[in-house]
Amino acid sequence: MAVPRDFVGMMGAYAELFDLVAARGRHSGARSRCADDTSMPGRLPGDQGRTALQRQHLAARPPRCQRPARTMMDDHEFRALVARHELDCRHQPELFTRTTAALAGLGHAVILLVMLLAAVGFIWTLTGMFTQGFRLWRLFLLAGCGSLLWSIGSALWLRQLPPDGVTLTRDDAPRLFELIDKLCRRCSAPPVDVLMVDAELNASVVQLPRLGVLGWHRNHLVLGLPLMMALDVKQLAAVIAHEFGHLRGAHGKLGAWVYRTRRSWWMLAHSRHQAKLGANVADAALGLFFTWFFPRFNARAFVLSRLQEVEADNLAHQTVGRRHAASGLISLGVHSRYLQEVFWPDLWARARQRNAVVPRPMADMRVLLKDALRHEHASRWLREALKTLPEAGDTHPSLRDRLEHAEQTPALPLLPEANAADVLLGDRLGSLIETLDGQWQARQADAWKEAHDAHDRAERLLVELAESDTPQQRLQLDELLLWARTAWQVEEAAAARAPLRAAIGRHREPHEARYLLALALLDAASPIVSRSMAPQESEELLEAIELLKGLTFDTVDTGGYGASISDPHWALPAARQLESVLEQREAFEQLKPVRERLRKLEQEAREAREELEDFDSPQTLAAARVSPRVLRETLHLMKQDVAIGRAWLLRKTSPAARGWSLYLLVIERSGSLRQPDVNTWWETLRDRVPLPFPFMVIDLSHPFWADQARVDLVQQFREASSGLIYTASEQLKDQL
Structure with a gap:
């Protein structure tokens, strides 16, 4: 049985469902947006300083991927398997843990056995070629065994990197070490060997073996400075006790063992996917385990990690108290939203200013994080956090489940008299802030300059659009939408209303304009409160609700806007937004039909996405009709990247996904010697390209895409001459 060529795609899908936190356990489930993460503002030039409008718009996009991922066990089957294992784990947790550990050992044993057989086969075949003469079958067997040995060697060479951060000694922060030592004794946890502080809203324990596979682990405790600024000492103690729960129960070692098994199989699958010479011979030895072992082992490992999180919470409750543990979780949830929706957008908005210097986020957080719990949206953030289910890769239970387990009622905690950073770090806090800010500034200097330059270009674009929209020559629909988005980014939400109303008044199907106008009106109506507190809706809120209803339902009289046939691209985000507004208004009698419609739209979206991301059947492609002004920023980015040779922008449709479409940004590389990684570059482009609609980046x-089986499809891309939007050679001619 050959290793399925879509196995790497399956691994990616399961990696989203199960991202083991053994090597880097997250306590809060929230990341500070100052980290070097491609999903965060400030990481890449295409994402700096996104406004609330842009974040709402991006949230409406279906996820984009380099290749469609198919699985031998689909998502429904995997979740059902997880549910069965959770039941087994609840009844016999110790047996479940031992069985999962044994399966991890079996996974390693199979890899080592196959490696041994491959080595024996390689030596036997090579010896036979020298002693008994050349035979073609010996050459194939030699190539297969050699290829398999190389793949397994790569899979087993898994080095665990140490965490990043600033290392603190006992002399640096004696009160913090005193707290840690006290918690170690209470939790019966092994001592902390290294204490580090980083720039995350997070805490983690990392166990690194001193002797490789022989063990003797060194325990690293990593505390985020934003975390310490957000919590009081008792709340921070509960977080640390939770992390010590992983150490005390040997969770770190067992989790790392399970993690290495999963990672080894992933690396082996990746190597076999890329293997050319001897691939068919070698893959026959692994097909059964790829199709049977990994999904089942992954489901068990996911359940085991979730069990460990509950046990770690129990230790925090026993050591520090349920109330402090629960209030810390709530505070982290609110602070996470404050950073995402207020702090980081405001910080990157400073790039608009003339001669703006690169900011110091840690220094700003020291002052501004105190406002998070009393922010006007804090209550809404808590309500939404209580409804949020864990992300697919997050083994932590939901906030609601963790609060129920702690037997605590959800409520915003009181403002702490002093945060843990001020109390425990003392005089060292100032220099620590300076160090972390210096590191952030060094990483973000280029991105900050690009954000500043992008703002200057946006200001010039606004002037150009205003001057071009005359009674004699009106702007196209996508140009009016560009005007609205740019005005919101450069100025404020109110500035986007005029171009949006113009788009609605002039064009037949301005679905996106209706949705964006609803968001702009909600921005003016914010904060939205329950009807018991404000019985009368404002004019802005009423108009926004009518617009959202018109998009959510197929044919609705939307007041002064006339009848509207909904566009599925905008019906789904409109339904989600409408549900949120009605919940905040406590208009429960109106929620039932909205939620029924939302479930239907989500199902349609899943089916449409699956259809549009299928590239095995004949494709229906056409050149994307987009205004040059809309493409301007994308082309500017391409001119800066020497790796891009040519680019096409195509629009894919399918009769099976009526009303849906997917834009394809097809990239052909240049002949430059400086070329990024072939496996990951598409992700970088996906996050940087500022196209305002759903699209998939295809790096040829x-x-x-380089597989011979897709030669005809790639040729179809290249022959779409009307969809060609960029050619590097033409840009070079223009410069000359």
Whole structure:
């Protein structure tokens, strides 16, 4: 049985469902947006300083991927398997843990056994070629065994990197070490060997073996400075006790063992996917385990990690108290939303200013994080956090489940008299802030300059659009939408209303304009409160609700806007937004039909996405009709990237996904010697390209598209001359 060529795609899908936190356990489930993460503002030039409008708009996009991922066990089957294992784990947790550990050992044993057989086969075949003469079958067997040995060697060479951060000694923060030592004794946890502080709203324990596979682990405790600024000492103690729960129960070692098994199989699958010479011979030895072992082991490991999180919470309750543990969780949830929706957008908005210097986020947080719990949206953030289910890769239970387990009623905690950073770090806090800010500034200097330059270009674009929209020559619909988005980014939400109303008044199907106008009106009506507190809706709120209803339902009289046939691209985000507004208004009698419609739209979206991301059947492609002004920023980005040779922008449709479409940004590399990684570059482009609609980046050098089986499809891309939007050679001629 050959290793399925879509196995790497399956691994990616399961990696989202199960991202083991053994090596880097998250306590809060929330990340500070100052980290070097491609999903965060400030990481890449295409994402700096996104406004609330842009974040709402991006949230409406279906996820984009380099290649469609198919699985031998679909998502429904995997979740059902997880549910069964959770039941087994609840009844016999110790047996479940031992069985999962044994399966991890079996996974390693199978890899080592196959490696041994491959080595024996390689030596036997090589010896036979020298002693008994050359045979073609010996050459194939030699290639297969050699290829398999190389793949397994790569899979087993898994180095666990130490965490990043600033290392603190006992002399640096004696009160913090005193707290840690006290918690170690109470939790019966092994001592902390290294204490580090980083710039995350997070805490973690990392166990690194001193002797490799022989063990003797060194325990690293990593505390985020934003975390310490957000919590009081008792709340921070509960977080640390939770992390010590992983150490005391040997969770770190067992989790790392399970993690290495999963990672080894992933690396092996990746190597076999890329293997050319001897691939068919070698893959026959692994097909059964790829299709049977990994999904089942993954489901068990996911359940085991969730069990460990509950046990770690129990230890925090026993050591520090349920009330402090629960209030810390709530505070982290609110602070996470404050950073995402207020702090980081405001910080990147400073790039608009003339001669703006690169800011110091840690220094700003020291002052501004105190406002998070009393922010006007804090209550809404808590309500939404209580409804949020864990992300697919997050083994932590939901906030609501964790509060119920702690037997605590959800409520915003009181403002602490002093935060843990001020109390425990003392005089060292100032220099620590300076160090972390210096590191952030060094990482973000280029991105900050690009954000500043992008703002200057946006201001010039606004002037150009205003001057171009005359009675004699009106702007196209996508140009009016560009005007609205740019005005919101450069000025404020109110500035976007005029171009949006113009788009609605002039064009037949301005669905996106209706949705964006609703968001702009909600921005003016914010904060939205329950009807018991404000019985009368404002004019802005009433108009926004009518617009959202018109998009959510197929044919609705939307007041002064006339009848509207909903566009599925905007019906789904409109339904989600409408549900949120009605919940905040406590208009429960109106929620039932909205939620029924939302479930239907979500199902349609899943089916449409699956259809549009299928590239095995004949494709219906056409050139994307987009205004040059809308493409201007994208082309500016391409001119800066020497790796891009040509680019096409195509629009894919399918009769099976009526009303839906997917834009394809097809990239052909240049002949430059400086070329990024063929497996990951598409992700970088996906996050940087500022196109305002759902799109998939297709890097023709990626192994999936470079496969001979897709030669005809790639040729179809290249022959779409009307969809060609960029050619590097033409840009060079223009410069000359």
